Amino acid sequence: MAEPLPQCYLNGDYVALSDARISPLDRGFLFGDSVYEVLPVFAGRMFLFREHFDRLARSLREIRVENPHTHQEWRAILEQLIVRNGGGDMYVYLQVTRGAEFGRNHAFPVPAVKPTVFVMASPLPVLTEEQRAAGFAAITVQDFRWGRCDIKSTALLANVLMKQQAADAGAYEALIVRDGEVLEGSSTSVFIVANGVLVTPPNSHRILPGTTRDATLSLATNVMPVEIRSISLDELRAADEVWISAATRDVLPVTSVDAAPIGSGKPGPAWLRLREAFARLRQQLADTPVYEP
Ligand SMILES: Cc1ncc(COP(=O)(O)O)c(C=O)c1O
Known part of the structure; x- marks a missing residue:
């Protein structure tokens, strides 16, 4: 960093x-x-x-x-x-x-x-083209956080421990599971692509409402059907693609979960399309006048 x-x-x-x-x-x-x-x-x-x-x-x-x-x-x-x-x-x-x-x-x-x-x-975190092309490994962890994860609180000890568990396993992110449902990552929102449909869990007290999640959903509506519903752990493992999103990293492909490959084990075609859409959005922003106080 x-x-x-x-x-x-x-x-x-x-x-x-x-x-x-x-x-x-x-x-x-x-x-x-x-x-x-x-x-x-x-x-x-x-x-x-x-x-x-x-x-x-x-x-x-x-x-x-x-x-x-x-x-x-x-x-x-x-x-x-x-x-x-x-x-x-x-x-x-x-x-x-x-x-x-x-x-x-x-x-x-x-x-x-x-x-x-x-x-x-x-500075923004640097992720190389090679890293993006290879995709990122994730592990799953049981949720041991408090009951108001929708508040963006700095009380992040549970998230810190989860992220370290991922790092110890050589993975990039820990995906949090409660009652068999995949909620989000330790510092990211989560999506799956299954049968051509993009799925992400609904916001609730168990999830931080991600700004990048919402931007991803609105970009994706031009590209593919979108569903907001819970995702089971089995669905996660069987998904064609898994993505995570966060403000400093936009959308990243997860290519393995608990050391087992997701889909082909490579970033999928839907992620590539979304990534291009994000790049266009950033370019549009760069073309707007800078705010002058
Ligand atoms: C637990 C959690 N979920 C999701 C996110 C993604 O939110 P955003 O896209 O607004 O960065 C974060 C970002 O910090 C987070 O900590």
């Missing part, structure tokens, strides 16, 4: 990331009492801005933290950070915590404290 870019934003100021400091009493640190977003930037333009900030607003509402900024303010903060880090392709990570009080109490501070707002930028 490449190092983050040098400038970050912390509570109203742009500072060098190496100089940024928050209190150890911050509830994000003490309790994981915070939410986050990850948003890709292509040619200096933010991709799916509204979708990411609608989801942030929803996450904040669900944990009862007042959104510290309007969409317009968020846009201006991020645009400035992108410019300060040289523009181009990157991704932005932002986190809002409930803030810090003097002490450690589980219940919310009364009166409320100011939320901590942190934003940083990083």
Whole structure:
């Protein structure tokens, strides 16, 4: 993984990331009492801005933290950070915590404290053509997360352990299974292609509503039939294609699950079509004027 870019934003100021400091009493640190977003930037333009900030607003509402900024303010903060880090392709990570009080109490501070707002930028992960052409290995893991996986919470210990389990097995992603149903990856949404139909599970409290998932579904409707329904573990193993999606990596082909090949064991034709559609969408974005605050 490449190092983050040098400038970050912390509570109203742009500072060098190496100089940024928050209190150890911050509830994000003490309790994981915070939410986050990850948003890709292509040619200096933010991709799916509204979708990411609608989801942030929803996450904040669900944990009862007042959104510290309007969409317009968020846009201006991020645009400035992108410019300060040289523009181009990157991704932005932002986190809002409930803030810090003097002490450690589980219940919310009364009166409320100011939320901590942190934003940083990083280079996009590099995936080579060879890696994409070979596809990615996944393992399956049983779900041991909490009951509100629809909130984009930074309390990600279960996801961290699952991803490490995948890494230990030489795989790229851990696909999470609950009650025999495949829900999503540790940091990705999941799809299968079976009998020419693209299938992804419905959003629920067990799944993070993926922005790239939704973009994939709308691109796919021009290409193939789409169904939103649960996917059994057996269906996953027997699928012609398996894909995973995430904001910084768009859609990737999974070519083996638990060391057994998926379909031909190579990225499938439907994925290749979707990948081209994504590339066209990114190009369209790059051709739009850069936002000027
Ligand atoms: C658990 C989980 N599911 C799905 C996703 C994909 O969401 P998005 O496409 O908005 O990046 C993520 C991304 O971080 C995730 O952590």
